[in-house]
Amino acid sequence: MLRLSTPGYQRFAQAKELEMCYGGGEANVAYSLANYGVDASLVTRLPENDMGDACMKELRKYGVDTSKILYGGERLGIYFLETGAVARASKVVYDRAHSSFSSIEKGMVNWDEVLKDAAFFHWTGITPAVSQGAADACLEAIQAANRLGVTVSCDLNYRKNLWKYGKLASEVMPELVAGCDIVLGNEEDAAMVLGIDPEGMDVTSGHVEAEAYRSVSQQIMKLYPRVKKVITTLRGSINANHNTWSGVLYDGETLFKAADYDITHIVDRVGGGDSFMGGLIYGLLSYEGDDQKVLEFATAASCLKHTIPGDYNLVTVEEVEKLMAGDASGRVSR
């Protein structure tokens, strides 16, 4: 997807040029992983035109495998971004309807081939939201992954405005989530997508209690027995420039809680959740059996994402581990 953002906090009507970046939920996770040196391949559909080509080249630049990408369909999805400040929220104008990606259909991808040597298959709740075809293809992929023993992770990522093809998230998502091993989501996602009662949590307060996520996680695991870990990012929105950041991971027994980060001067918060997921998968691949460390890696990685312009994270394992080790001082590295 092409992101076009106004420079320097300008409102849309003020802008004379737009900054470009190529992102999107699953793509951002792939960028993160490629950056950590993990083989990551993106399966999507891009238009056969220069915009699709430029998007592919950006993925390839950062090391994402682009050989599984399909070409065809009408257009590259776009979203326009106006970056907010203090009490003025960032604003997104979606222009992603009729995208090549939304035209993907069951049967277009040979998932057994694609997934044959994979360790992870990751999808987000945006995919089944855009079209019936995308939902079908997603289900097909999850089933193949389950069949092949590939771990399936999911970011519920509920976006009300995207579900426009005649079905509700609550009708489509349960079957998909049922095939997942790892689920990332917050209480709003859980409520809207899976019908789970968030028990009085209040997301607009800018402050959330980690412990409260235990119940939501347990409800998810009860409904979807395949799910082994439920993870939630904890964002405290002090204002558009200043957030707090942490995460919790529940493994069915323990509720792990990550360190708290105070992100006082956000550069770009878009893609924060995706970078968390990218860090989580890296952690699961690298620190097997140490869920605290897995969670800390994901949280520190996504904390750093907030300092990088664009949708995707561009930090190294060394940089994340330095932050995990406690050095948040930002002293010049010469």
Place this chain on the structure above:
Amino acid sequence: MLRLSTPGYQRFAQAKELEMCYGGGEANVAYSLANYGVDASLVTRLPENDMGDACMKELRKYGVDTSKILYGGERLGIYFLETGAVARASKVVYDRAHSSFSSIEKGMVNWDEVLKDAAFFHWTGITPAVSQGAADACLEAIQAANRLGVTVSCDLNYRKNLWKYGKLASEVMPELVAGCDIVLGNEEDAAMVLGIDPEGMDVTSGHVEAEAYRSVSQQIMKLYPRVKKVITTLRGSINANHNTWSGVLYDGETLFKAADYDITHIVDRVGGGDSFMGGLIYGLLSYEGDDQKVLEFATAASCLKHTIPGDYNLVTVEEVEKLMAGDASGRVSR
């Protein structure tokens, strides 16, 4: 329509930002007229979002009346532009399908109200190309204009790639052209849109003989008796930076030929034809009975357009008349 262009001759994959401009065939004519101090109103449909709003504000800035604009539909049409140089052609990637404009339908506009005090109604061949609804609304407008005695002008503007809703230009356009008083078009337009034989003209040669347009014009007038003037721009494409430019106007008796301009360092050639049409309407309103002067104004105006970045012309009557008077020296005006 939003135009997004790469800066500094960059190819799409090289760009990190895109320059914005809001144009489109009929809009560009309105910009020209407003700039000359003529009241000009644009009837279109824009999405109810920030991109539609920004487009409206750009029109308003340059004095186009925006009070007749409808709001609704899915999205603002976009086209991506990569400016070519020398032997490398400029490249346009259209992303205008499903635009708010294409969702316009018969009955949405009260044409009698809109046109009641108008002197001219202008449309281009792009409108009936984008959707059946737009073609219907265009016909409706032409019929109202004919009824109210409003002069109807048309730029045939044939774009093969736009006719995608199941009808051919040759099926739709004749009925629309039949209601026109003034027709702008070249031999390719005439052939593809109206089925007229260009008699061996060769547009790729970079050199065209003005006299050859007499026959095409006469054929158009014979088929469409309402048409009183047929006009053609004469572009000689030496290369992407260097064109020659002129125009011919046939009034049923005389074939007028404008001065020849040598545009050696093109800044932006998009919208050249639209600026010609804007100049032509201004000329018809201002130099009644002097078709040579009308044509010279249109040609000089559009010659100057090639030096202005963006889709639309931003020159004054004084600047055009100075060029008509023969001063093409470009000496600094202090």
Place this chain on the structure above:
Amino acid sequence: MLRLSTPGYQRFAQAKELEMCYGGGEANVAYSLANYGVDASLVTRLPENDMGDACMKELRKYGVDTSKILYGGERLGIYFLETGAVARASKVVYDRAHSSFSSIEKGMVNWDEVLKDAAFFHWTGITPAVSQGAADACLEAIQAANRLGVTVSCDLNYRKNLWKYGKLASEVMPELVAGCDIVLGNEEDAAMVLGIDPEGMDVTSGHVEAEAYRSVSQQIMKLYPRVKKVITTLRGSINANHNTWSGVLYDGETLFKAADYDITHIVDRVGGGDSFMGGLIYGLLSYEGDDQKVLEFATAASCLKHTIPGDYNLVTVEEVEKLMAGDASGRVSR
């Protein structure tokens, strides 16, 4: 007035380009109102050259009525702005002497015609500061407004360096303020312009007590019996990037106090007071009888202004009301 500012916190001597914006006290109020959908017309004088024309086009773009603008005089006023950071103050170099605006004179504007359907006439203390002619024209306008029953609002806006034509603010302003219904000003304005004793208030301390404004307001109302409301913005200057922001309104009986905002990452604080005034007038027109709400709207609106680059506010009523309702979280609006 043309504002030319250095990009990216550069000092003047470092800059190679300057960013342009067209603002000015009364103009900024007009922009605000137009943006809220209120008909707003600016009466000013611009030079008959391209800079005057560009200034007019910017106003028109954002919906300000420009049909009352006079043309003539020598030049467009300019101010150069260097944006400060932390302990380094922003710096303004005025270059507004001999402006077309300062050449305005009594008798140039037909105020009865201009104000005949108006609800409000707004002026700032900058106008009478620039020239005798401007002071005269301002008085003429106030008298017409009083005669026609148009509410007169004023922002005292004392700028010591502007009073250069031989008179002191304290000589000129009282007669003008006597015709006002609504007065915006702080204790420094009141002291220097109206000779009112601020009773030991200290503006450089970065912290001001709202209650202390009651006395200043009462003194103003006693001296100027026409004045029905006195309003003051409360800016706490922690540093150049971080201010606190609120406001008080005294209606002769009650001292209303707005919510306090913590503006931690200022984008552009110029025009803060003007955006407050724009919000105030909108509030008075829309929430008649609810002065608390009027004040809250003005305060929230101007809080948001600090996040918008340029001199004038570009926020919608919905955005202001969302903030008034308490959501300052800056969460992405998708």
Place this chain on the structure above:
Amino acid sequence: MLRLSTPGYQRFAQAKELEMCYGGGEANVAYSLANYGVDASLVTRLPENDMGDACMKELRKYGVDTSKILYGGERLGIYFLETGAVARASKVVYDRAHSSFSSIEKGMVNWDEVLKDAAFFHWTGITPAVSQGAADACLEAIQAANRLGVTVSCDLNYRKNLWKYGKLASEVMPELVAGCDIVLGNEEDAAMVLGIDPEGMDVTSGHVEAEAYRSVSQQIMKLYPRVKKVITTLRGSINANHNTWSGVLYDGETLFKAADYDITHIVDRVGGGDSFMGGLIYGLLSYEGDDQKVLEFATAASCLKHTIPGDYNLVTVEEVEKLMAGDASGRVSR
């Protein structure tokens, strides 16, 4: 003087930022000379503010001695520049009235001190045009230079729009020119400033005959016996991007004619004449007795100026001499 120009051929109303450069007739000559390694000092008056300071720093950067600059007055003169293309002329909007420079007066500069070790004193016709004080100071300087045996050079540089303080160029200039040894000017300058008959020359034709300048030169020398050399630049204005360029020098006996240059892709033609004068003075200092070489240096230097963005020339003696030697091929120098 501060020049503010729109980037990328934009018209004034399109621009969102302006590019800065600090130039002016005499300053540009000083820049040229400093660049060739010649000691050059600028005598001017700048305002005591950041804009004056930035202007001084730009001069100092390129090696011009700034120790003779006076400080005071109201403002730094400004001119706005919109760069034209092809048939659209570049446009200058002057905003230099009330400048600090125009406030200079007789007696402010100790010319005997300033000129005591100088070889040349150079002035342009712009100086006496801006104010009586500047004209007086200029005369004072010329008289001191004559007294001290310092060669006086002058660029007549007639600009109709600048003479606004109540006197005509033809009233003021003769006395000043009478003190000159070297005069640069074209036939229009000679006619308007000195009342000399250009004998039917046509400057708008884009083609001028070198030989025709002999008569004008002879008339000047007859009227002003001190003048030893009269020089004229020959600009053929094919269009705004393409000029031809040459020069003639008459020494009272011989009319020297420089090589003809074809400047096919002008980058910036402002300051062309000043760079010619800079080259001429360098030539007179370096190639004494070889007027052909002097003229060739001046012409080649100013030909190169057309390729440099900004008002002043930034080329080395080596670069000029390479072009004089005939290498105009523009091959990459590695």
Place this chain on the structure above:
Amino acid sequence: MLRLSTPGYQRFAQAKELEMCYGGGEANVAYSLANYGVDASLVTRLPENDMGDACMKELRKYGVDTSKILYGGERLGIYFLETGAVARASKVVYDRAHSSFSSIEKGMVNWDEVLKDAAFFHWTGITPAVSQGAADACLEAIQAANRLGVTVSCDLNYRKNLWKYGKLASEVMPELVAGCDIVLGNEEDAAMVLGIDPEGMDVTSGHVEAEAYRSVSQQIMKLYPRVKKVITTLRGSINANHNTWSGVLYDGETLFKAADYDITHIVDRVGGGDSFMGGLIYGLLSYEGDDQKVLEFATAASCLKHTIPGDYNLVTVEEVEKLMAGDASGRVSR
């Protein structure tokens, strides 16, 4: 190698930012080939730092295989570029000494492995110029290619200023050229590198006779019997913006001559020869046996390169073939 160039024809001392691009002789050829869809791998050495990493990512973005790159050494080579105009030549300041590439040594690369499935091995005369180690590694590679039956192509590319490690080109190059099948070079290269008499050719005249290259080619083939084709680009340097362009290919029997191109508005001429070589190799792979077509492809491809900013060519086979077919009109491709 990192290229840092001043924007907008600025001289070095004027610049406040530099535009980045990652190029270099052999890299540019690889970019071209990857762009045509040919597998291309670059063997080089990059520093283990962020600049080396960024260089690798740029190669990967455009599809060049980066898996054979070695890491280590001190620094990434840099060259600074100031783009000239008209009679002012572009200027290159090399800062490539001590580069990681120059630290490459014999034995570092397993050439048998690298070349085992290759069709072509290409090198340029810059490689043996930078260090003894690079020369040794180059020889090693050529010998492996000869052993494995891989075609070896070479661009003689003589740069006097680069040979600084104590040997002359004429001492080192002959042994390397002896292993080549295809040689690209002009008469200056042949003279300086191989000691061949150019027989009075004059490269600075801006006009060269194709036929004259037959003799040089024959001399090369006589001295180096392995060489089967000698190719020369024909650049006529009218000025820095305007060149003519063609090429000749001698196959031992016939001297083929390409079409002549008139490149009237050069965007970037750096890398012209490399893009020619890239086109030549593509042609040899695709049009076997049709040397005229091979040469036309190379010439048309490199003609288009002159319109692309940066060091390397970014055109498709379709674009090149369209130009070969004669359409140099630069008409907008919609």
Place this chain on the structure above:
Amino acid sequence: MLRLSTPGYQRFAQAKELEMCYGGGEANVAYSLANYGVDASLVTRLPENDMGDACMKELRKYGVDTSKILYGGERLGIYFLETGAVARASKVVYDRAHSSFSSIEKGMVNWDEVLKDAAFFHWTGITPAVSQGAADACLEAIQAANRLGVTVSCDLNYRKNLWKYGKLASEVMPELVAGCDIVLGNEEDAAMVLGIDPEGMDVTSGHVEAEAYRSVSQQIMKLYPRVKKVITTLRGSINANHNTWSGVLYDGETLFKAADYDITHIVDRVGGGDSFMGGLIYGLLSYEGDDQKVLEFATAASCLKHTIPGDYNLVTVEEVEKLMAGDASGRVSR
């Protein structure tokens, strides 16, 4: 030295252009002093190419005397800077090996001549780190200064990665420091350079106790009896955007402590220490005998540096003294 930095918090691989600035330890001190109106001359060695010339011009622009600069050697040292945010540290990639400066050698500078009228000679620990020649020349200068009674100041400035020519800082620095009167350094410098025990101080904690510096200072003075004042900057690194800032000065008797500054929105922290040193020297020259004031000036000056983009400080004495007087409110200065 040329600094090339990525704009807008971009990572190196994201950048398409780099912002330029010319700095370096001693140069930054000279810039500061020149800005305060103190005569300051830089002794360095620059390459004889356009990059060296541009560096010299930048120094000259800001008033640093460049007449003592030597020319020669291979290249201008470069460092690449990626500005960090929050928990992501800024990153420096040095590319300064083989610089012209490092090629300086004993005997190249006539120090007696250079220092004959100087009040201060300042050097930093970077100079002896880059090469034996630079260390030798530095010693030579210190000895001359001692001989001539010129006060010698030193910023220990330990950079581990720079000491690469075979000697350790602890082998080279003591002899140099022995000739110093004023020493600036922190506990890490003292430990690594002079072998002094920092007694458990922890620099990464983001909080340092001023008092703890007494012991380090006393140890330095004991070892180097010539040293009369030891100064340390106190930086608390809360994160990359937010630092606290102060300083201590020990004069052998009293430990002076400056005011604490809270730098909440850092614009550019590079050169903070150099600007402190510049302020210190200015203070020593201007407030003789009042070490508290000297220290306050240095601290306030360098606090302001954090708000200026680039390596060097561009503030006036008035601006520093305004901050010293307690006004850190950043209110707009009109």
